[in-house]
Amino acid sequence: MAVIDAARKILDLEGPDALTMRHVADALGIRAPSLYKHFANKMAIEAALVTGAMVEIGEATHAALHGPGPGSPVGPVGTVGTVGRVLAAYRARCLGHAAVYRLATQSSFARDLLPAGLEDWAGNPFYVATGDPSLAQAVWSFAHGMVVLELDGRFPPGSDLDATWRAGAQAFERAGTTR
Amino acid sequence: MAVIDAARKILDLEGPDALTMRHVADALGIRAPSLYKHFANKMAIEAALVTGAMVEIGEATHAALHGPGPGSPVGPVGTVGTVGRVLAAYRARCLGHAAVYRLATQSSFARDLLPAGLEDWAGNPFYVATGDPSLAQAVWSFAHGMVVLELDGRFPPGSDLDATWRAGAQAFERAGTTR
DNA sequence: CCAGTCTGGCTAACGCCGTTAGCCCCTGTC
C-alpha cells in the first residue's frame, strides 16, 4: 500500500513529529482529506505501520527458536542458548524498526486496532524459550526495556550495551536451568 | 508551585491528552498565554513534573538500599536481597506516579530540561545493588520494561505480575552472586 | 450504448493545539 510506504518513509527519515496526515498526503501528491478514503483515521495508519513491524519482529524471534539465524551474533561456542538467540533477534529487528517501535510504545497508540492475536503470537517465542510464564514475561520486559532505553539514548555514553544484553541473557538463561 | 500542582492533577485525573496549556490555565482561573510568564513552554512544565517524580522514585530506591522500607513487600525470610528491595521500591513509586512516568517515557519528552545529574543519581541504586555496570543496566531495563508494560496493560489478563517481578529479581540476584 | 454507481480525488471549514505580540493594571520601591 502506497500510503503505508510513504508513512513509513516519513517516519524513518523525518521522525514522529513529521508523520502528519498533510505530510503523508503531500508525499503521495494528494491532499490530506483524500487519505480518509483509504484509512479511517491517523491511528489506522499507525496501526498498519506497527502491524508490519510486529510481524517482522515476530518472524525473526520465531526463527531464532530453531537455531542461529542471520540476526544472531557469533559468540564463543556454547555460550548463547535459546534465550540469548531470541533476545539477539528481538534486538536486531526492533532497532531495525526503531521509529515504528517507538510509535508502538507511545501511550496514545491504539493497540486494539492491531490484528487479534498478533501480540500474543509475537510474544510466544519468549514463552517457548523459557518454558515458564513468569520468566517469559520477565525476559520480555528486559528486552523491551533495553530496546526502549537504547532507542531513546538513555544509557550513559560509552556504555557497553552488548555486554548488558549478554548479562541479561545469562541471568535469565541460568534462572531457567536452575529453576 | 500552583501551576505544577494543577498540571499534575490534570494529568493524573484526566490523562495525558488533557494536559494542555489552555486546560492547565483554566484550572488556575487564568488564560493560557499567562502561563508563559511562569514557564518558557509546555515542555518546561512537563520537565518540572518529571523532575518531581524522579526525585521521589530516587529517594525510595536509595532508601531501599539500606534495608526494608515501607515500599517493600514482606516475603519469606531471606528471599529478598538488595536487588529485590530496590526493584520493589522502584515498582511501587513508579506505579504511584503512573501518568508522569508515562510522560517521561514519551519520545517527545525533553530530557535535557531535567536537572543535570538527576538521572544518574536516580539510577545509582541499581549500580550499588548489583555491583556491576552491565548487570545494573540489565536490572534497570527489566524494571523499566516491567513498569511500562504494566502501565500500558500489555500483559495478558490474569498475569501474576508479582511472580514476574520475583522471577526477574531472583534471576538477577543469582547472577550477581554467581558471577 | 447508455445509465447508474462507486472510487478517489478536491475545497472549505471546524475546533483544537502551542505559542507570540502587544497591551495594561496593580503593586512595591526609591
Add this chain to the structure above:
DNA sequence: GACAGGGGCTAACGGCGTTAGCCAGACTGG
C-alpha cells in the same frame, strides 16, 4: 509620587486531525 516590573489580558498565527459536501472519471448492468 514617579516608576519599574510582575502578571494578568485579548487577538492572532500557523499547524494539527477531521468532516461535509462536491465532482470527474471508470466500471458495470440492462
